[in-house]
Amino acid sequence: MKTKRQIQKEATRKLILDTAYRVYAEEGFSATTNQIAKAANVSHGTIFVHFPTVENLLICLLERFGSEINKHLHLLSEKDESLETFLAAHIDVLIRYEDFYKKLISDINSLPQDAKFVFINIQSVVSLHLSQVIEREKEKKEIKEIPMHIIFNSWLGLIHYYLTNSYLFSAESVLTEHKDELILNYIKLLENERN
Amino acid sequence: MKTCIACGMPMKKESDFAMGDTSKEYCIYCAKEDGSMQSFEEKKQSLLNFTIKTQGLDKAIAEKAVENMMRQLPAWKGFF
Numbered sequence: 576m577k578t579k580r581q582i583q584k585e586a587t588r589k590l591i592l593d594t595a596y597r598v599y600a601e602e603g604f605s606a607t608t609n610q611i612a613k614a615a616n617v618s619h620g621t622i623f624v625h626f627p628t629v630e631n632l633l634i635c636l637l638e639r640f641g642s643e644i645n646k647h648l649h650l651l652s653e654k655d656e657s658l659e660t661f662l663a664a665h666i667d668v669l670i671r672y673e674d675f676y677k678k679l680i681s682d683i684n685s686l687p688q689d690a691k692f693v694f695i696n697i698q699s700v701v702s703l704h705l706s707q708v709i710e711r712e713k714e715k716k717e718i719k720e721i722p723m724h725i726i727f728n729s730w731l732g733l734i735h736y737y738l739t740n741s742y743l744f745s746a747e748s749v750l751t752e753h754k755d756e757l758i759l760n761y762i763k764l765l766e767n768e769r770n
Numbered sequence: 771m772k773t774c775i776a777c778g779m780p781m782k783k784e785s786d787f788a789m790g791d792t793s794k795e796y797c798i799y800c801a802k803e804d805g806s807m808q809s810f811e812e813k814k815q816s817l818l819n820f821t822i823k824t825q826g827l828d829k830a831i832a833e834k835a836v837e838n839m840m841r842q843l844p845a846w847k848g849f850f
């Protein structure tokens with residue numbers, strides 16, 4: 576059984592991660608640990624009791640975020656899901672974390688190398704599901720002969736473009752507003768015209 | 771929910787598990803044909819090929835990303 580102290584420790588750790596998530600989602604990844612401590616209502620030193628470095632805090636946060644995405648995508652994915660269902664599931668997951676994800680893709684180039692690796696691995700989960708769906712789809716429909724990485728990168732490129740330039744497309748949630756349009760037309764780009 | 775010790779994939783349905791056996795700690799993608807778990811080198815190679823094929827990454831980058839991911843997984847703790 577966990578001692579009272581362990582429970583308390585885990586709760587504080589979770590509070591710091593939850594708060595860091597919120598602060599980064601609002602301020603971007605240049606936000607400082609001071610800001611996070613203040614928002615979490617803990618002393619600055621408390622953060623470093625739980626996370627030895629800022630980088631470590633960031634990695635833990637991204638890993639937690641990645642495993643959330645992983646879980647959601649997996650739960651949403653069914654054995655016989657269509658391309659459309661999968662793309663909708665991907666967008667739905669991102670909508671839940673839209674502000675955070677938007678900041679993440681805008682700031683990724685300035686993040687430490689290890690954070691970039693976590694980011695790559697978050698995308699690997701998406702590319703795994705997508706490539707499985709595409710393989711299945713090829714049995715049913717005519718999908719153009721395009722290398723898998725171009726299929727994946729085009730999808731990611733499309734939604735990342737809408738996200739990072741959301742001011743062009745929406746005052747609210749750009750993914751919510753453009754979800755159907757993006758999915759429908761992306762699929763059109765992949766499918767061969769039927770005669 | 772269990773997650774695969776060798777690749778981190780969540781395992782929910784029977785079909786997610788190696789040989790459909792829910793007592794297994796690794797998933798269908800990490801199993802060899804005879805049902806045993808892939809070796810470190812086999813898994814690394816397959817993750818590497820997969821990452822390059824589906825994301826188009828530079829080989830050196832992909833290699834580091836894969837190692838970084840495997841380092842976190844219980845099955846490969848002894849390899850780093």
Ligand SMILES: [Zn+2]
Nearest residue numbers: 774777797800
């Ligand atoms: Zn696995």
